[in-house]
Amino acid sequence: MxxxxxxxxxxxxxxxxxxxxxxxxxxxxxxxxxxxxxxxxxxxxxxxxxxxxxxxxxxxxxxxxxxxxxxxxxxxxxxxxxxxxxxxxxxxxxxxxxxxxxxxxxxxxxxxxxxxSPRTIDLARIGDRYFGGVLAAGFDAVVNERANRMRWPKGQMRYNLATLAELRVFEPRRYVLELDGVERRLDAMLVAVGNGPSFGGGLRITHGAELDDGLLDVVLIKPLGRMELVRTYPKLFDGSHVSHPQYERHRVKRVTVASAGIVGYADGERFGPLPLTVECVPSAARVIA
Incomplete structure (x- = not known):
């Protein structure tokens, strides 16, 4: 039994x-x-x-x-x-x-x-903590941090208001990335590290990420104007943002993401301030699907 x-x-x-x-x-x-x-x-x-x-x-x-x-x-x-x-x-x-x-x-x-029946999948690991989905380390992470400081309202509306508040003041951040040992310096609106393809209830920011390929998908959205960011946002629901000229994707086994003033979130959980180093752990878990 x-x-x-x-x-x-x-x-x-x-x-x-x-x-x-x-x-x-x-x-x-x-x-x-x-x-x-x-x-x-x-x-x-x-x-x-x-x-x-x-x-x-x-x-x-x-x-x-x-x-x-x-x-x-x-x-x-x-x-x-x-x-x-x-x-x-x-x-x-x-x-x-x-x-x-x-x-x-x-x-x-x-x-x-x-x-x-169980399917074997990879996980991403930061220190001794795992995540299965996406690490948010840009505009989306800043919205999460603001929303978590708000006492009102509850639920999704709190995140909507936090998004509007950050849109008024958010500027591209300076990042230092280390992608499988290769350093990259750039300005970006958003950096996401995906073991899976989506976060936030179906936003396919790391569209194309696979759960069992032994790799992480690192997605960058390079500087955009506020209105262009608003126009691009709906494209995240179907992955069509991948054709935007400011979109960039890397597939790596290990990445370090550094930027001042940003706290990383993965699977909706607070993982701590950048810099954070993420590594892919192949075949780390089994999921019944």
């Missing part, structure tokens, strides 16, 4: 996490799976629970929540044989989108885990 340990962030997606878990558990039981349901009081406790769960070697560590919960679970599962299953209940759900998983449908998402 297969066993799943289900770790939930009940507050994900304004309470969708708990509802999605409650939809999914009967589907597991109906398929003959044993389940253990866990909920951490905060991120630190949830990470401890994930590590204990992985040590028990279940057939699946099922993560119910958004990209932050998936990121937390990857810290525990990376480098082990325990596969991760996803019940996507967050706002962006980019990691789930990589595998075309059902969004906000607990029964359908549980069915994918029950009938799916």
């Amino acid at each position: 297969p066993r799943a340990i289900v770790l939930t962030n009940p507050s994900s997606g304004k309470g969708r996490g708990a509802r999605m878990r409650d939809e999914a558990l009967p589907r597991f039981h109906g398929a003959g799976w044993r389940t253990t349901s866990l909920t951490g009081r905060d991120a630190d406790e949830a990470l401890d629970l994930a590590r204990v769960a992985v040590a028990e070697e279940p057939d699946a560590l099922v993560l119910c929540g958004g990209d932050g919960m998936v990121n937390l679970g990857l810290q525990a599962a990376a480098g082990t044989e325990v596969p991760v299953g996803i019940l996507p209940a967050g706002t962006g759900n980019d990691f789930a989108r990589y595998f075309d998983l059902p969004l906000r449908d607990g029964v359908a998402a549980a069915a994918r885990i029950v009938h799916g």
Whole structure:
């Protein structure tokens, strides 16, 4: 009888996490799976629970929540044989989108885990922390940092207001990049390092990035006027920004990104001020898809 340990962030997606878990558990039981349901009081406790769960070697560590919960679970599962299953209940759900998983449908998402098979993927690593998606290290990271300082409003509107506020004052930043040992100095609006192709709920900033090629995709958007940046933004949803003359892409195993005054975010989580060194860890995790 297969066993799943289900770790939930009940507050994900304004309470969708708990509802999605409650939809999914009967589907597991109906398929003959044993389940253990866990909920951490905060991120630190949830990470401890994930590590204990992985040590028990279940057939699946099922993560119910958004990209932050998936990121937390990857810290525990990376480098082990325990596969991760996803019940996507967050706002962006980019990691789930990589595998075309059902969004906000607990029964359908549980069915994918029950009938799916593990796929081996790469992860990106900064120090001893992993991420599966994209490191934001430019305009988008500055917006994240501003939004996290705002107490009002809640949800997506807070990020919309932070974007508008930064658009009024943001100027291109000076970057120093080290791409597989080759130094590059340039001005840019945005620098992103992708293990996967999208962030922010489907913005395909690192369009073309593959999860199992042993490489990171480093994307630069070189200086643009504010109105041109606004016009280019919608193209991120389908990847058509790759034809813009200020777009530049590099594929590397390791990159260091340095710029003053920017804090890097990956999988929606704060990874710390630049400089940050990112390396690709091939075949680091298994995801049921």
